[in-house]
Amino acid sequence: MRWSKFFIPTLREDPSEAEIISHKLLLRAGMIRKLASGIYNFLPLGFKALKKIENIVREEMNKAGALEILMPFVQPAELWKETGRWDVYGKELLRFKDRKEHDFCLGPTHEEVVTEIVRKDVKSYKELPLILYQIAVKFRDEMRPRFGIMRAREFIMKDAYSFDADWEGLDKSYQLMYETYERIFTNCGLKFKAVEAHTGTIGGDVSHEFMVLAETGEDVIAFCEKCGYASNIELTPAILGEKYPSEPEKPLEKVYTPGVRTAQEVADFLGFPVSKITKTLIYIIDETEAVALCLRGDHELNEVKLEKLFSGKTFRMATEEEVKKIVGASPGFIGPKDLKIKVIADKALEGYSNFVIGANEDEYHYLNANLGSTFKPDLIADIRKAKEGDLCPKCREPLSFTRGIEVGHIFKLGTKYSEPMKAMFLDKDGKMKPFIMGCYGIGVSRVLAATIEQNHDENGIIFPWQIAPFQIVIVYLKETFKEEAEKIYKNLSQKWDVILDDREERPGVKFKDMDLIGIPLHIILGKRFEENREVEVKIRKTGERKYFKPENLENFVRNFENEKD
RNA sequence: CGGGGCGUGGCGCAGCCUGGAAGCGCACCUGCCUUGGGAGCAGGGGGUCGGAGGUUCAAAUCCUCUCGCCCCGACCA
Numbered sequence: 001m002r003w004s005k006f007f008i009p010t011l012r013e014d015p016s017e018a019e020i021i022s023h024k025l026l027l028r029a030g031m032i033r034k035l036a037s038g039i040y041n042f043l044p045l046g047f048k049a050l051k052k053i054e055n056i057v058r059e060e061m062n063k064a065g066a067l068e069i070l071m072p073f074v075q076p077a078e079l080w081k082e083t084g085r086w087d088v089y090g091k092e093l094l095r096f097k098d099r100k101e102h103d104f105c106l107g108p109t110h111e112e113v114v115t116e117i118v119r120k121d122v123k124s125y126k127e128l129p130l131i132l133y134q135i136a137v138k139f140r141d142e143m144r145p146r147f148g149i150m151r152a153r154e155f156i157m158k159d160a161y162s163f164d165a166d167w168e169g170l171d172k173s174y175q176l177m178y179e180t181y182e183r184i185f186t187n188c189g190l191k192f193k194a195v196e197a198h199t200g201t202i203g204g205d206v207s208h209e210f211m212v213l214a215e216t217g218e219d220v221i222a223f224c225e226k227c228g229y230a231s232n233i234e235l236t237p238a239i240l241g242e243k244y245p246s247e248p249e250k251p252l253e254k255v256y257t258p259g260v261r262t263a264q265e266v267a268d269f270l271g272f273p274v275s276k277i278t279k280t281l282i283y284i285i286d287e288t289e290a291v292a293l294c295l296r297g298d299h300e301l302n303e304v305k306l307e308k309l310f311s312g313k314t315f316r317m318a319t320e321e322e323v324k325k326i327v328g329a330s331p332g333f334i335g336p337k338d339l340k341i342k343v344i345a346d347k348a349l350e351g352y353s354n355f356v357i358g359a360n361e362d363e364y365h366y367l368n369a370n371l372g373s374t375f376k377p378d379l380i381a382d383i384r385k386a387k388e389g390d391l392c393p394k395c396r397e398p399l400s401f402t403r404g405i406e407v408g409h410i411f412k413l414g415t416k417y418s419e420p421m422k423a424m425f426l427d428k429d430g431k432m433k434p435f436i437m438g439c440y441g442i443g444v445s446r447v448l449a450a451t452i453e454q455n456h457d458e459n460g461i462i463f464p465w466q467i468a469p470f471q472i473v474i475v476y477l478k479e480t481f482k483e484e485a486e487k488i489y490k491n492l493s494q495k496w497d498v499i500l501d502d503r504e505e506r507p508g509v510k511f512k513d514m515d516l517i518g519i520p521l522h523i524i525l526g527k528r529f530e531e532n533r534e535v536e537v538k539i540r541k542t543g544e545r546k547y548f549k550p551e552n553l554e555n556f557v558r559n560f561e562n563e564k565d
Numbered sequence: 566c567g568g569g570g571c572g573u574g575g576c577g578c579a580g581c582c583u584g585g586a587a588g589c590g591c592a593c594c595u596g597c598c599u600u601g602g603g604a605g606c607a608g609g610g611g612g613u614c615g616g617a618g619g620u621u622c623a624a625a626u627c628c629u630c631u632c633g634c635c636c637c638g639a640c641c642a
Contacts (some may be wrong), residue, residue, distance in 0.1 A: 036633090142641075151641085
């Protein structure tokens with residue numbers, strides 16, 4: 001490709017709409033443009049990168065024996081009503097009516113449709129296992145789209161669905177997909193981690209997320225360097241690493257604490273470490289029952305754990321007015337002593353002595369509260385987020401933490417969709433059975449954003465070789481070098497994605513642009529070429545410069561490609 | 566949905582408080598010049614100031630409504 005014939009509208013300045021680095025760079029590199037909130041155009045360069053990712057995904061899925069299909073973007077409401085998701089999916093599902101007033105939606109995911117395909121035409125265990133997948137546009141009407149294509153409303157996703165005759169089959173399909181995902185993200189040149197995850201609205205009980213490691217990731221991952229355990233912090237069991245010293249219980253003492261509300265404020269006011277303070281949160285369950293949740297001041301509540309605890313019931317934090325009505329004191333002065341509602345204490349309070357609690361009276365706290373003698377919780381449970389210092393649930397070594405961007409998520413669904421949709425096959429034993437399903441997603445457009453989030457510097461994007469829209473750029477600094485540049489271009493283009501910068505621009509502009517759009521190898525015909533016919537090769541990632549005779553270039557690139565990791 | 570902010574040429578912004586001829590930088594076009602890190606000079610084109618209504622002799626500026634976008638929160642592959 002010749003740069004002059006391509007379309008790369010680069011921007012010199014950061015667009016004001018962008019906050020995170022990948023969003024800024026995607027815009028500045030002329031890869032995407034916004035059409036509406038959470039809805040983007042992919043320009044040629046962005047589209048090319050997207051296709052590279054798609055092709056890696058496609059290749060590995062095909063190798064795993066999955067079959068590519070294409071399902072409709074628009075889906076009839078009837079299918080969603082069969083599984084009940086028409087009512088539970090919420091506003092993320094964009095619904096509309098056609099001219100005949102029939103209900104439809106834009107597909108945010110395709111479990112219903114794919115199950116419909118299979119129930120119509122797969123009749124026998126002999127046709128199983130079957131894995132179908134597509135790479136297609138999805139629409140989720142996010143309440144707050146953000147970060148460009150990282151969390152867009154319309155996005156590209158690879159979604160795959162497995163159908164097995166039994167649970168052992170599902171385990172195999174799941175494992176196959178797990179390994180396929182590892183290969184896909186490795187082939188994309190990404191640093192990532194697979195972690196145990198929360199299943200959310202898709203359902204099922206086992207799931208793993210694939211996280212691209214990046215400082216700016218929205219998710220926190222807890223992992224163990226010793227045994228390899230890794231999970232999304234939403235799920236990580238919190239196992240306290242510190243041992244509480246056994247100290248004699250001191251007498252309960254009421255203290256005046258005017259105007260101090262947060263655990264930190266109370267700690268500062270009383271001169272205790274914040275871990276000695278406990279906070280009590282009031283939650284409303286199913287809009288009928290109130291419970292008090294009691295945690296150490298330096299610990300954070302984990303609502304995903306509450307979901308499990310309250311098994312499917314809805315819950316929310318009580319409003320300030322509700323708290324006053326239920327407890328008789330304002331938030332900030334609530335404690336577990338003498339409450340008429342159920343009290344759930346976090347596990348970390350076990351064995352802890354002489355801590356501070358709210359007095360359930362404005363402007364007062366108690367010192368030296370103790371589990372048992374001061375109050376008896378109705379339940380002690382793990383309801384907090386794991387944090388630095390906690391131990392690995394598998395091997396009890398200290399956990400490490402890092403941030404990640406979720407780019408893939410795999411689930412064991414079981415019969416969650418096949419049962420309500422009556423998707424059955426005839427098994428060996430002559431009985432009709434529902435398919436045992438799994439589903440496997442990759443956010444293809446998000447992978448592009450995550451890649452940039454993980455691979456950039458102050459000058460722009462640094463694309464991994466495998467998904468770089470162009471792998472090599474050739475630039476000549478004098479018109480007289482053009483002929484040789486063309487020759488090199490023709491030669492290297494046969495094997496790699498090469499762009500020849502033939503624009504009538506000053507060198508500075510060209511250098512800035514090629515750094516910005518992240519091409520891994522820069523081939524420069526300049527001073528050295530004038531002097532002794534050597535071309536300069538700059539490696540974008542390291543800034544390293546090497547010099548070759550043109551005839552040795554191909555060899556160098558081949559070696560570079562093989563060593564790139 | 567709650568809170569905050571912003572809509573002025575393609576991009577980034579000033580002007581608004583205190584009403585009085587729509588500006589700046591970059592980009593774009595022409596010419597000269599320059600050519601290893603987003604050059605310089607000269608000339609030029611391009612804007613219903615998000616939209617509607619109102620106040621006023623006069624509105625980008627003040628008032629009301631409305632639309633869009635961004636950030637924080639709740640939520641989520």
